[in-house]
Amino acid sequence: MTAELTLGAEEELHLIDLETKRLSAKAPQLLSRLPRDRYGAELQRTTIETNLPVVSTLTDLRREILSLRSDLVEVTGAERLAIAAAGTAPRSEFADFELTTTGRYGRMQEQYRMLVDEQLICGLQVHVGVSDRDLAVRIAGRVAPVLPVLLALSASSPYWNGQDTGYASIRSIIWQRWPSAGATGPLQNAAEYDRMLQDMIATGVIADAKMAYFDVRPSSHAPTLELRTCDACPLVDDAVLIAGLFRAAVRAAEQEIESERIVETRAAPLHRAAMWQAARAGLSGELLDLEAHPTRLPAPQAVRQLVSRLRPQLEELGDWQDVSFLVEQTLARGNSADRQRAAYAERGELDDVVDLVVRETRGPSGGDSTSLPTLTGYRFRAGDEAIGPGLHPRPSYVDIAPFFHALSPTESMSRGHRRDTWSRETGLSFVVGDEIRGFDVDLVPRIVTRHEWKQLEKGLTQRARAIELFLQDAYGERRIVTDGILREDDVVDAMGWRAEAALLPPGTVRAPIQGFDLIRNEFGGWRVLEDNVRSPSGAAFAVAVRRLMDEVVPDVPRPEGLLDPATVLALLRDTLLARAGGEGTAALLSSGPESSAWFEHRSLAEGAGLVLVTADDLDVQEHRVVERSTGRVIDALYLRLDGELLDLARADDGDLGARIMDVAATGDVFLANAPGNGLADDKAMYVAVPEMIEYYLGEKPLLESVPTYRLRDEAERLSVLDRVGELVTKPVDGQGGHGVLIGPSANAATVAERRAAIADEPDRWVAQEVVTLSLHPTLTEHGLEPRHVDLRAFVYLTGAAPGESRLADFALTRVAPEASMVVNSSQGGGAKDTWIIGAGE
Structure with missing residues (x-):
C-alpha cells in the first residue's frame, strides 16, 4: 500500500x-x-x-x-x-x-x-x-x-x-x-x-x-x-x-x-x-x-x-x-x-x-442499553407508528405491543372469534350494494398522543371554520370570486354545486359536522388527505369499536387520560339543537336499511336521542317539518341521505324534498349537513382550502395538504397525463374509495384507460402525488403484521367564529388490507380503536 x-x-x-x-x-x-x-x-x-x-x-x-x-x-x-x-x-x-x-x-x-x-x-x-x-x-x-x-x-x-x-x-x-x-x-x-x-x-x-x-x-x-x-x-x-x-x-x-x-x-x-x-x-x-x-x-x-x-x-x-x-x-x-x-x-x-x-x-459509544422488549419476527418497515428500529416498541406502545405479541395462535384465534361474535350480535356492519358485510375490526389499538391531538385540534378546527365560511360565502355574496381567489366557474360549475342551497337564510351553519381523512408524513406529522363535508361517516363505528374492545380485550393496558368516544353522542345532539338553545326535537333522516351506513344511522339516533326517520316518516304541515305518525315538529334534520334532498319522495308525495327545502329556506327547520355542501367536498376544491384559510381567517394553514393537481388547468393536465402511472387519480365527486387509481400499483392497461378518461373529461378528475400511508401492527393468524392506516377525525361546529368549533373526542382509524393502501370498508378495509390521550398537561 x-x-x-x-x-x-x-x-x-x-x-x-x-x-x-x-x-x-x-x-x-x-x-x-x-x-x-x-x-x-x-x-x-x-x-x-x-x-x-x-x-x-x-x-x-x-x-x-x-x-x-x-x-x-x-x-x-x-x-x-x-x-x-x-x-x-x-x-x-x-x-x-x-x-x-x-x-x-x-x-x-x-x-x-x-x-x-x-x-x-x-x-x-x-x-x-x-x-x-x-x-x-x-x-x-x-x-x-x-x-x-x-x-x-x-x-x-x-x-x-x-x-x-x-x-x-x-x-x-x-x-x-x-x-x-x-x-x-x-x-x-x-x-x-x-x-x-x-x-x-x-x-x-x-x-x-x-x-x-x-x-x-x-x-x-x-x-x-x-x-x-x-x-x-x-x-x-x-x-x-x-x-x-x-x-x-x-x-x-x-x-x-x-x-x-x-x-x-x-x-x-x-x-x-x-x-x-x-x-x-x-x-x-x-x-x-x-x-x-x-x-x-x-x-x-x-x-x-x-x-x-x-x-x-x-x-x-x-x-x-x-x-x-x-x-x-x-x-x-x-x-x-x-x-x-x-x-x-x-x-x-x-x-x-x-x-x-x-x-x-x-456515552456510552453505542448508546444506552435498552431494556425494551424486542418483537422478534415482526416485519418492521419505515413509517411504522408503533414499532421502531430494532423491533422495539415505541414509548407509547411499551405495554401494548408486547401484550399482543405474546398472544399464542390459539389465544389470538379465540379473541378473534369473540370479536366476530360480538359484531354479529350487535349488528356491527355496513352495506355494499345489496350485501350486508361485517365491519372488520383489528384488536391492536392505535395511540394518538396528547400533544399530537392538540396539534390536530388547532389544525382541523381552523380548516373546518374556513370551509364553513367558504360555503356561506359561495352560496351568498361570493366575495372569494370577486376578490379573485377563485373563478366563478370554479364554484358554480363544480360537481358539488347545488343551486337550491342558495335558498338557505344568510348565516345558516351549513356544515356543522365535518370529517377529515388524515395521514402521517414521513416525519410523523399529520397532513389532510381529504375533506368530507356532505355526510361523513364513522362516529357510531368508533363508539362501537371501543365497546367491542372493552368486551374482547379488557386486559390490554389502558393509558391514563384516554378519551371516551361515546361523548360524541351528546356533542351531536347539542350541535344539532344549538340554534334552538338546546331544546326541541332533532331527527336523523336516512335513506333506510339499504343505506350503506344504516348501522351508524340507527346507533347515532339511539345514542344521541334523535328520531330516526325516512321519507315515509316525514311530512310538511303548516310550513313545519313534522313526524307523520305523531305530528311532532322537527326542529333539526340531520341529513344522512344517499342522494339529494330535492329528490326525496314518498309514494304519495313526489315533492317532499322540495317542500322540506322550502321550510329550511325560511329557517323553520335546521338542515345538517345542508344541500350543496358537496361543493367543499369536491376533490378539486380541496386544492383551494389553504387559500380559503388565508382568505377567510387571515392565518397560515396549520396542517399540510397533499400536493394535488386540478386537471381543468391545461398545464397541470398535460403534466398529469404524462405521469398517470406515478400518481393517484380520483373522481372529483368520488366517495368510499370508488374510482381511486394508485398509479404505481396499476398495470399498463388500467393506466392507459385512466389516461383516456382524464383526457376525455378532465373536469371530473384530480390527481395527487403518492403519499405512503403510515403502518401499524395488526393481529392476524400469523401474529402481528404491519398494515397501512389513515385516520378520520371530526369537527362539530355551531358557527364559524373562534370557540364555535370542537374536535370530537374520537377518531376512526381505518386499516387497509394486506399489500394495499386503500382503507375504505367498501374496498376491503377495516378499522381499529383509536386511543386518544387527552387529559392532563
Missing part, C-alpha cells in the same frame, strides 16, 4: 446551557482550561472542536473520541453546561450566533455576511493517512459515490431555528452554501488541485487554502485525505462506522488507481442530487446507488450495498467484523435524525430532543 491509511478525526461539539437548553457562547473561557493540542476554537463561540491523535484501528479511534468527550464533559459540567455532537443544536436560533474574535473570522463575517451568521452547525471530519498528495487528489475524485451513504448515516440535524426543517441533515444544506463547498470533480494530481485552489483565492471568493470546504480534500494541515461531508454524530459508534467505511473506500480507490482501472465518474449534477437526497431523507427514504448512472434504492439497501462492495477492503484492514456489526446496529436504531424525531413525537417538546442528544454524546 502506498497510502498509510491511518485514522484521525475532528469533532465539532455544541455547548448547551443545561437550564435553557439553548446554545452557550462560553467556548473561549472553557478552552483556556483545556489542552491546546486537543481542543480548539471554531468560527462560533458556541462550539469547541476536538482533535484526535493519529491511530491505526477503529478500536483506538473509539477510545480516543470517548476520552476527549469525557474530559470535556467534566469541564463543562462544572459550569452547568453540556456538549452535544449533532449537526445542529435543536433549540439553536439565529440570535445565538456569536463570532469568535479573531482577525480571520472577523474578515470572514465582513465578506460573507449572513452566510457566517447562520453557521450554528457542527460536523465530523475524518482523516485517513495518505501522505502522497498526488494520490490523495486522485482518490478524492473517486470516492464521491460513497459520500451520500456516509451523510445519511451521520444525519443528525433535522431541527434548526426551532422547527423541523423536513431534512435529516439541514447542516449539510447550510454548509453547501459556501462557495468552495461540494465536489472538486476528478483531478489528476496535486499540482492541478493547487492551481484550482490558487485560482479560487485569486478571485477573492475565498481567502486562503483553509477555506477549501470540499466534500473530500487533501488536508490543509496534515498528510491525510479529509472527509468533511458528515454531521457530528451523538453516538460515538456512528462516527467509528463512518470512519471505517471511509477508510475502506479510500483503499478501494487506491487499488483502482494502482491497477489503472478506468472508472466512469458520476456527473457533478448527479452527485449534487445524490447528496441532496441523502440530506433530505437520511435513512428513512431512498438513496442513489453507487453507479455513474444511478437508480434509487431504499436507504438500508443502499447502505448494505456499499458495505458489501467494500468487504474486501474492510477485511484487508481488519475492520470487517466491526463495520458489519455497527452498520446493522445503526440501521436497527436509526440515525440521530430518526431518534430525535421519535423523541419529539412523544410530547412535542424540543427540550426532550436536546436531552437525548446530550445524553447520547455523553
Whole structure:
C-alpha cells in the first residue's frame, strides 16, 4: 500500500446551557482550561472542536473520541453546561450566533455576511493517512459515490431555528452554501488541485487554502485525505462506522488507481442530487446507488450495498467484523435524525430532543442499553407508528405491543372469534350494494398522543371554520370570486354545486359536522388527505369499536387520560339543537336499511336521542317539518341521505324534498349537513382550502395538504397525463374509495384507460402525488403484521367564529388490507380503536 491509511478525526461539539437548553457562547473561557493540542476554537463561540491523535484501528479511534468527550464533559459540567455532537443544536436560533474574535473570522463575517451568521452547525471530519498528495487528489475524485451513504448515516440535524426543517441533515444544506463547498470533480494530481485552489483565492471568493470546504480534500494541515461531508454524530459508534467505511473506500480507490482501472465518474449534477437526497431523507427514504448512472434504492439497501462492495477492503484492514456489526446496529436504531424525531413525537417538546442528544454524546459509544422488549419476527418497515428500529416498541406502545405479541395462535384465534361474535350480535356492519358485510375490526389499538391531538385540534378546527365560511360565502355574496381567489366557474360549475342551497337564510351553519381523512408524513406529522363535508361517516363505528374492545380485550393496558368516544353522542345532539338553545326535537333522516351506513344511522339516533326517520316518516304541515305518525315538529334534520334532498319522495308525495327545502329556506327547520355542501367536498376544491384559510381567517394553514393537481388547468393536465402511472387519480365527486387509481400499483392497461378518461373529461378528475400511508401492527393468524392506516377525525361546529368549533373526542382509524393502501370498508378495509390521550398537561 502506498497510502498509510491511518485514522484521525475532528469533532465539532455544541455547548448547551443545561437550564435553557439553548446554545452557550462560553467556548473561549472553557478552552483556556483545556489542552491546546486537543481542543480548539471554531468560527462560533458556541462550539469547541476536538482533535484526535493519529491511530491505526477503529478500536483506538473509539477510545480516543470517548476520552476527549469525557474530559470535556467534566469541564463543562462544572459550569452547568453540556456538549452535544449533532449537526445542529435543536433549540439553536439565529440570535445565538456569536463570532469568535479573531482577525480571520472577523474578515470572514465582513465578506460573507449572513452566510457566517447562520453557521450554528457542527460536523465530523475524518482523516485517513495518505501522505502522497498526488494520490490523495486522485482518490478524492473517486470516492464521491460513497459520500451520500456516509451523510445519511451521520444525519443528525433535522431541527434548526426551532422547527423541523423536513431534512435529516439541514447542516449539510447550510454548509453547501459556501462557495468552495461540494465536489472538486476528478483531478489528476496535486499540482492541478493547487492551481484550482490558487485560482479560487485569486478571485477573492475565498481567502486562503483553509477555506477549501470540499466534500473530500487533501488536508490543509496534515498528510491525510479529509472527509468533511458528515454531521457530528451523538453516538460515538456512528462516527467509528463512518470512519471505517471511509477508510475502506479510500483503499478501494487506491487499488483502482494502482491497477489503472478506468472508472466512469458520476456527473457533478448527479452527485449534487445524490447528496441532496441523502440530506433530505437520511435513512428513512431512498438513496442513489453507487453507479455513474444511478437508480434509487431504499436507504438500508443502499447502505448494505456499499458495505458489501467494500468487504474486501474492510477485511484487508481488519475492520470487517466491526463495520458489519455497527452498520446493522445503526440501521436497527436509526440515525440521530430518526431518534430525535421519535423523541419529539412523544410530547412535542424540543427540550426532550436536546436531552437525548446530550445524553447520547455523553456515552456510552453505542448508546444506552435498552431494556425494551424486542418483537422478534415482526416485519418492521419505515413509517411504522408503533414499532421502531430494532423491533422495539415505541414509548407509547411499551405495554401494548408486547401484550399482543405474546398472544399464542390459539389465544389470538379465540379473541378473534369473540370479536366476530360480538359484531354479529350487535349488528356491527355496513352495506355494499345489496350485501350486508361485517365491519372488520383489528384488536391492536392505535395511540394518538396528547400533544399530537392538540396539534390536530388547532389544525382541523381552523380548516373546518374556513370551509364553513367558504360555503356561506359561495352560496351568498361570493366575495372569494370577486376578490379573485377563485373563478366563478370554479364554484358554480363544480360537481358539488347545488343551486337550491342558495335558498338557505344568510348565516345558516351549513356544515356543522365535518370529517377529515388524515395521514402521517414521513416525519410523523399529520397532513389532510381529504375533506368530507356532505355526510361523513364513522362516529357510531368508533363508539362501537371501543365497546367491542372493552368486551374482547379488557386486559390490554389502558393509558391514563384516554378519551371516551361515546361523548360524541351528546356533542351531536347539542350541535344539532344549538340554534334552538338546546331544546326541541332533532331527527336523523336516512335513506333506510339499504343505506350503506344504516348501522351508524340507527346507533347515532339511539345514542344521541334523535328520531330516526325516512321519507315515509316525514311530512310538511303548516310550513313545519313534522313526524307523520305523531305530528311532532322537527326542529333539526340531520341529513344522512344517499342522494339529494330535492329528490326525496314518498309514494304519495313526489315533492317532499322540495317542500322540506322550502321550510329550511325560511329557517323553520335546521338542515345538517345542508344541500350543496358537496361543493367543499369536491376533490378539486380541496386544492383551494389553504387559500380559503388565508382568505377567510387571515392565518397560515396549520396542517399540510397533499400536493394535488386540478386537471381543468391545461398545464397541470398535460403534466398529469404524462405521469398517470406515478400518481393517484380520483373522481372529483368520488366517495368510499370508488374510482381511486394508485398509479404505481396499476398495470399498463388500467393506466392507459385512466389516461383516456382524464383526457376525455378532465373536469371530473384530480390527481395527487403518492403519499405512503403510515403502518401499524395488526393481529392476524400469523401474529402481528404491519398494515397501512389513515385516520378520520371530526369537527362539530355551531358557527364559524373562534370557540364555535370542537374536535370530537374520537377518531376512526381505518386499516387497509394486506399489500394495499386503500382503507375504505367498501374496498376491503377495516378499522381499529383509536386511543386518544387527552387529559392532563
